[in-house]
Amino acid sequence: MRILLIEDEPKMTSYLRKGLTEASYTVYIADNGEDGLFLALNEDFDLVVLDIMLPGIDGLKVLKELRKQKETPVLLLTARDTVDDKVEGLEAGADDYLSKPFAYAELLARIRSLLRRAPRAVKDILRIGDLEVDLIKRRVRRGDARLELTAQEFALLQLLAERQGEVLTRQFITSQIWDMNFDSDTNVVDAAVKRLRAKIDNTYSNKLLHTVRGMGYVLEDRS
Missing domain, CATH: 3.40.50.2300 (Response regulator)
Structure with missing residues (x-):
């Protein structure tokens, strides 16, 4: 924002x-x-x-x-x-x-x-490159393939997609997804991102979910 x-x-x-x-x-x-x-x-x-x-x-x-x-x-x-x-x-x-x-x-x-x-304009479908996130049907597609996500993975992807192009810190992600204070000794965010990346990125040449060292994560099409 x-x-x-x-x-x-x-x-x-x-x-x-x-x-x-x-x-x-x-x-x-x-x-x-x-x-x-x-x-x-x-x-x-x-x-x-x-x-x-x-x-x-x-x-x-x-x-x-x-x-x-x-x-x-x-x-x-x-x-x-x-x-x-x-x-x-x-x-x-x-x-x-x-x-x-x-x-x-x-x-x-x-x-x-x-x-x-504050009122915000809400889109039903979010697109990043060939990734499509349907917020109403709660479905995710990449190209022609439908991706099966858990509820937590979908929530994380939605957060990243709604703020595509913005670097989200681990602290912010934990506050939004898990509603908890950030503990630097935990890897809850890193583990969740790893699971999400395995489903939306690992088998595709154009990576969308990026790590920004020392800051956090960003979802964007860099092609």
């Missing part, structure tokens, strides 16, 4: 970009209100994380202008934490509000909550 972070503090920007990237989000950065508003209006994002205190156009102005054209979910970040400040932000169109300083775990939980609530 694509997140636009509009924040002018370099240390905060670096910290959040690193954390969100490790959580398998694609993060775009703007360090002022004008650039942030331009990106928010002209690109498609799943979420905007918006600081209120910005140079040039402040965050509330950015939010009000964005709401004239788009309903992209917006999470406000600010050091201003009075009730009046929160009310002003929510009435301007924010979907959630988080005061600085904050715990990263809370920010990530709020982001995930907003993304779950």
